[in-house]
Amino acid sequence: MNSNMRRYWLMKSEPDCFSFEDLRQAPQQTEPWDGVRNYQARNLLRDEIQVGDGVLFYHSNIKQPAIVGLARVVKPGYPDHTALDPRADHFDPRASEENPIWFMVDVQYLWPLPFAMTRSFLSEHPVLKEMGVLKKGNRLSVQPVTAEQWQTVLDVAGLEDPLEDQSLKNTQGGVHG
DNA sequence: GCCAACGTTGGC
């Protein structure tokens, strides 16, 4: 993994639906990021997001929306089969095996931030105030974050970059063999 | 709970 190629993303989730803690408790601490039904976000999931990319896990639609933890991508875009399941919440009758329409990636838990970075906190930082998630009307559930913003979150949190951890190199899904 | 912003749908 060439770190110059690495990209960074912010992914929103309503914690009542799926929280960072839920990701921590998932098998292999990994979960498919399914259910995205927005074409712009779909295009990112399908075409742009790569294994090894960093993820800021954002809790939305609660009293104190905030970035709460770090995760990483462990499987690149593949068809979101929940669109094919009539009983699934995000069933889409237009989707098929031949034309899945919707895509997802697998995301793995890394570790929580030492404190939740709320919108007011982010807004007060000269670098982080530029994040897309703070922009009015921004509804993209998957959106790019700059390398500077990623590094700034780590600096402010007092964390080393987890993506530079040697024990994470050359692994996929945290599963060996 | 309110409502602004946004994306999608569908009539024309």
Place this chain on the structure above:
DNA sequence: GCCAACGTTGGC
């Protein structure tokens, strides 16, 4: 292709 109506998102 336009655009009004509608449903959803998500901060507040």
